[in-house]
Amino acid sequence: MVWSSALPSFLASMVEFVKALTIVLVVGVTINWKSSLLGAAAATLTLAALVAIFGSTLVLFIPIEVLRLVIGIILVLFGMQWLKKALLRYSGLKALHDEAAIYEEEMRELKARGEIDPGKFNGFGFLTSYKSVLLEGLEVAFIVITFGATAATNKIDGIWSATEGALLACLVVVVLGLVIRGPLTKIPENTLKFIVGIMLVVFGTFWAGEGLGIEWPYEDLFLLVLVAFNLALSGVIVWWLKPHGAAQKKLKSQAGGI
């Protein structure tokens, strides 16, 4: 098991699968489980095909040095997106994801459509489930391929470990979903998003730097320095943004009171 591939995949997958499961549950409860589960299964197969096609293309045709530079740059850009959203949520400038509210809203929308036969395959239910699992899963597939292909010396081992991490996350989320039978509001989505954001930015900076000819001191151990730096930077950013978040909240509540 290559941990540097499996762990980011596991954490990122948890975040995305929770969101996907919320929609699959809504479709299952409001339309029927047949359409919902078939949609989710079809999306999972599409994602597996994408990982197999793009993963093997990367493994077979692109040298590791080129991969590290290109993937490093993409990971920095991708990770910044996650980190930015997580920091905005921590500071109160963006609302935290509320899976329960999303669940209720989706339920209302689907019920409003009416004309549902619970025993019959429903194309709309299938497509809703398929689309949500595919869209949420695309980010996971991207992380599985990029981390898998670059983190390990043997790219096949890396991709396999990253896939194992994602599958384990899927299993955890599905089991929790079955136990709770509702949206997974207990999973701290923003914390997971923040951790994955830090990991993507750190690995991305490190690999892109290597690709640009930067010789990091202490080699791989410098990753820990980058983690510490990014955590400290995030702390300073939240401290800087929090008053703005509080001011925005105050403004909104005043506007609501008028």
Place this chain on the structure above:
Amino acid sequence: MKFIKHALKEVFDFFCGDWRIFWGVAISIALIEAFHKVSALAGLIPYAGIIFVIGVSLSLVLALKREITH
């Protein structure tokens, strides 16, 4: 044409989603490349790592600054 523009925007939003971050990272990379290509800047090569990390971090700070000024 409209479809291509829309597709490109979707790809950009999927991978980055913020022009400040994009340009910040792009300029940092161009700067590090310049250290190796321009002999007058070769003296900065030992500091390339620090400059790259600062460049990437500044991109994030500038992107967040935009969120509070809007």
